[in-house]
Every structure is written in structure tokens, then in C-alpha cells.
Amino acid sequence: MILGLQTLLLFLLQTPGGSSQHSEAGYWFLQPNVLVVNTDLNIHTQMQIPLSCGEAYEGQEVFWRNEGQEIDQQGNHIQVTVEELTGGNYSCHDSNGSFLNHTLVLVQLLNGKSQARKILDKVENTDYIQCTSRNYSGIFHCSWKWSEGRRGDLFFAAVTRSSGQSNISCAADADRSGMICLDRTHCPYTEELHPIDLTIYVKYWYRVEKYTKQFYIAGIVKPDRVRLRKAHGNTFEWEYPSTWNIPDSFFPLHFEVKVAPLNKDCDAEGEQSRVRKNFLFCVRSQDTLTKSGWSEWEQRK
Incomplete structure (x- = not known):
């Protein structure tokens, strides 16, 4: 399914390659x-x-x-x-x-x-497009980074399952640096058989560049922060994120716990602090089965 993102993004009825009959001549139609x-x-x-x-x-x-x-x-x-x-x-x-x-x-x-790519920079030196999903509901978010001094615009996007059987709708972020999508046919209780293919065209003046990414939702899941509270003394309790799928037994998470000095943050490398009066208690979670992305740290003093 080809997607128009907000009123400023062009609406198409076919994939970008579907109108490339003139590509051998050195030009092709992205749309009529x-x-x-x-x-x-x-x-x-x-x-x-x-x-x-x-x-x-x-x-x-x-x-x-x-x-x-x-x-x-x-x-x-x-x-x-x-x-x-x-x-x-x-x-x-x-x-x-x-x-x-x-x-x-x-x-x-x-x-x-x-x-030749000049409009986007790689995100964290890994890829031009970064996609994450907070759970298995079928909602995911993809983002990109505009090159410094060359602020472009999202011109066109197509998001489909490689099988061709999909019903995915998207909307661009207000700053045009990403988009949020919903796969209405995705079932969180069954295995994904076909990956999602994402294609975007970004434009700067009359220059256009194509970027693609292929992924499974299971491969981009990153849970929200855990719900952490200080019970009493040096005792802490935490629960699954409220946005995580249920039942927990079918969507298990495992947790990483660390203690850090107050003058550090949870991402600081090195030996964990011994328990003293003043410290940071840090917890984060990850899908036990897919081992995809870790959540952000949640912390309490």
C-alpha cells in the first residue's frame, strides 16, 4: 500500500518502481x-x-x-x-x-x-533510517537525521509487507524527520512471516534521494521504561511498562539492574557502586525471546 503522509506529502497509487518504465533512458516517473x-x-x-x-x-x-x-x-x-x-x-x-x-x-x-547521499546523515553512524516499536501492537516509528546545512523535506513514502499483503498507514512527524505507522494486519500472537519494506524519497530543492529499510517488528521492539518505585528503605519494586503487551507470560521481559553513584548516570561504564546512603538505582528491560533493543533506564535515588 502506498501512503500519502499529511496533505503536504504526495499521494501515490503505485510503488516507486512501478512507474520506472523510462529508467533505461535515464529518467523515470515517480508519479504522473x-x-x-x-x-x-x-x-x-x-x-x-x-x-x-x-x-x-x-x-x-x-x-x-x-x-x-x-x-x-x-x-x-x-x-x-x-x-x-x-x-x-x-x-x-x-x-x-x-x-x-x-x-x-x-x-x-x-x-x-x-x-550519492547528501540530504540525510546516518543515525548514530549505523543506518540512515532508524525504526523502533514499543510493543507488538503493529505501531512503529521510523526517523532520520537531516544533514547539517541541508534541511530537506519528506517527499514520498511507501511502506508495505514484502508479501504484498498489508494494510499499513502512516503519518509524518510535524518536523518531517520521521513518521509513525500502523500495520492493521499485524497479529502480535503469531510469527511474522514477511518483513516490512520502507522506502522514502527526500528532497532538497530539485535534488531527490531514495532511502530504504527492511525490518520485522520483532526486530525493532524497544520496551518503554519500566514502572519503578521505592518501596521502603533500600527496597525497590518495578513492573512491566504499561504499554507492553499482555499477558506477561506470553510476552516475557527480563531486566538489568545496576547501582550507580549519584554523580554518574545509569549509562556510565565501570564497576557498580557499593550500596551507600546516596546512590542511583537503575532498571531497564528487554524482550526475553527476541533479544531486541533495551529500554531506556528508569532510575530512583
């Missing part, structure tokens, strides 16, 4: 009004791209503009030159200047056979 040109960084690229206003305007006088500025080409079918990063938003108009249609031309830079 969005054309992507592949440009090789190692070669000075100058490409002629055909644009069409639409079959409904065949035989009519058609005038063209790029970013609102009139260009010389006229007619329903024209050729425009795309050189390196010179994309544009081409609109066609009738003889009275009324808007008829448009095509947004974006550029995807390649470095040989690989994509």
Missing part, C-alpha cells in the same frame, strides 16, 4: 507529474527530457513556464535540457495564460552505480 532524472556525478550530464501537457490539449496552443518564467518552447510536447542539478517545475498554459498542467523535474545524483 513528477519526473526524476538520473545524473552521474562522474560524467558531465546534459539530457534532453520530453514533457507533455496532456492528451486533452493536443492540437491546442500551449505555452510553457519554468518556475513562473516563460520559456521559448511551445506546443503540447516539448524538450527541455536538464544539466546536472538544474531541475524545475514546468507548467503549461493556454493562450490566455490559464494553468493547464505541470511536471516537476527532479534530479537523483549517482556516483557510478551507487547513489
